[in-house]
Amino acid sequence: MTIAFQINGRRYDANAEPETPLLYVLRNDLKLKGARFGCGAGQCGACTVLVDGKPVQSCDYPLSAAAGKSVTTIEGIGRNGEPHPLQQAFIAEQAAQCGYCVTGIIMVAKALLDANPRPSDADIRSALRGNLCRCGTHQRILRAVHRAAKALAR
């Protein structure tokens, strides 16, 4: 049985058990490695992708739930070969140490900026409360999201 969904704008027919966490289909079948396993329980945010524009933790999200929906991963947010303004802002702010959590954080930030183009610092912190960073890069990440918001507003 196949389960079809849109991945970064293209149709994909997944061939896996319906209860398979979406994360493994993305990483191992689609070879999209930007969403990463952190906890398997939706507690850390390292695996975050967007489903119909909303952030979901793909380690804890069954393939069957994605049927017919539109999934966006970190690999799908750039435009015309250019990194997304959020990715550019993270580079400009050097907002990574190990970087393992960063792709999930960018996806949550994208959903935030799509819905709220001028977030306050408290808005950003609140949006990211489900994302853990162990290296302590939070301050740079907050700066990067602000920077991206300004860039997108131009």
Next chain:
Amino acid sequence: MSQSPAPRKLPGNLNTNRRLDRWLKINRNGTVTAFPGKVEIGQGILTALAQIVAEELDVSLERIRLAPTDTTYSPDEGMTSGSQSITDGGVALRYAAAEARDLLMQRAVSRLGVSLEQLSVSDGVVQARSGGSVTYWDLVTDDLLAREATAEIQPKPASQHTIIGASAPRRDIPAKVSGAPVYVHDLELPGMLHGRVARPPSYQARLASLDDAEVRALPGVVAVVRDGSFLGVVAEREEQAIRALNRVKRIARWEETTVLPETTDPRFLLGEKTEDEVISEKRDAGAAARLAKSLEAEFTRPYIAHASIGPSCAVARYDADRYAVWTHSQGIYPLRRDLAEVLGVENEHVAVTHMDGAGCYGHNGADDAALDAALLARAVPGRPVRVQWMREDEFQWEPYGPAMVVKLKAGLDTAGNVVDWTEDIWSNSHSTRPSGLGGINLLAAWHLEKPFQPSPPRNPPLPGGGSHRNAIPIYEFPNERVTNRLVKRMPVRVSALRALGATANVFAIESFMDELAAAAGADPVEFRLRHLKDPRARAVIEMAATKAGWRKGEKGDGTRGRGIGFARYKNGACYVAVIVEVEAGNEIAVRRAWAAIDAGLVINPDGLINQTEGGIIQAVSWALKEAVRYDRSRILTATWDDYPILGFEEVPQVEVTVVNRPELPPLGAGEGTQGPTAAAIANAIHNAMGIRLRDMPFTRDRVMAALA
């Protein structure tokens, strides 16, 4: 009988890897390949090493390539640990690059027929003043660096630096924010299978029985591997491996024993047998006679988890009695030695390649996962096996930062000077890494049918030290006795966590300095300065105080307050002073932090600032929230619910000031903030509320107990 003279000592790790071509290759295509033995663990080291090479060679940073660290060709630089990558690895590359440049210049002299003084270099183009030029890429031949290093060519003085000292962007960040497959976790090899290990439910549990027929019958399962109490599954797909793992865990029967301490209070260490060593003793009878007032206090730190966001991972392939292993280990050569011994093959039959991993703050599960992958790969010759630990594996089996107790007693004279200082510390060893002497330090090895024993616990020697890292106060005290009491029994698995013993020791010393300052009626900043002669130490304290706008004798308001902590890491690496502002609400919150750091010559200021900010935020998390939980038989910390860390809504605003000393040697700087930050928070809580918290973490319960 003649003896060859001992070879001259060369700088850093050039001493143990003496051939220039082990470190560098000048390529005809206009690039330079550097071969670091140190590895990227999220600290940005590769960017800094590339800057060093570019600077000394006079080529642009874009020309530098860094070869992945690999046992087939990389220099053996041991571990990437202890804030030593710039001082040991960077210095080696610095001298190697300076010498390579000199060799190229000698060739340019003969090619262009002019004297050395007539030549200048810009981005690899050697230009003669009289006209005429030649590039490195034309001058190089394969034998250029096929020689022993002499280290006789001095690196550039700081006044000539254009690349060192500039904030070059991290070379790995663009790929990391793009989502590209950069971690070992993302490695994809043809025919790769997925493995998981079913760990025992507790440290000493033994596998009693397992009827694995139903596991073998699950879809996709390729192998069930059982060797003593080591139990693993291999499947075609990752989710199939996890399903098989869960089934195995349900049906396996284990015999458990109660081996854990009866309490999570680190004071259980006080009742353990210890190996004692007096590590500092100073006597001045005249000063001792001035003693007017005595204070005593006891400080503790619990077991703390690395809690990396990405659980440990490795990929291994076994074929024709040879193993290939991909790992995020901090030390590929030490790992290879232990792997070879467990697998029963020669070192040369194990090739270990480093790839980036999730954040590494010390000895985590990386090495263990490498053995897991190799053991599972042995069951499926020819097919690579990727093993990633589950979250609960990481939390329950990683070696924690050890619990510690520090007892302090000090005396003041009537002028408010410390005249006597007695300190006793209790702790396990802080280093049980692979390639320890007399044992094998890999988790699965202890569970095999023919088990290996871990190496006997030992402390890395002073001045760096392990449990006694930073135990000897940096202050000028006329009488002093510091005793390290090494607890050899290790009921909980422990090893190196960022800063080792320095966290607890500095937390204790710097908290106690505030207690003594209060007893002396002195301002905490002034009190520290009166006991410090080292101008660099004084300068970072003064800089942090200035940046924070510290007011002499400032008092908190019952809710908000500020405090300071200071240390010179390892008493020989970077100097760090941290001031924090806390706010007591439902929980203690750290709102702001100001830090000043002197790390000598700074290769990449933004990299140093990033590490320092991160160290502070991580230390705030340790100090406010973290402790591993267990009962008599099992580790109870398994998920993020059991082990909360500081989140986005709680992180302070951090301002780091670098006291740059380009004329002085670089000092290790990755771990210097941990102790000072913990102490600064305790001191700020006291400043705010008048309560003294001497047990980490400073939770709401501890605050309530202190207020009662």
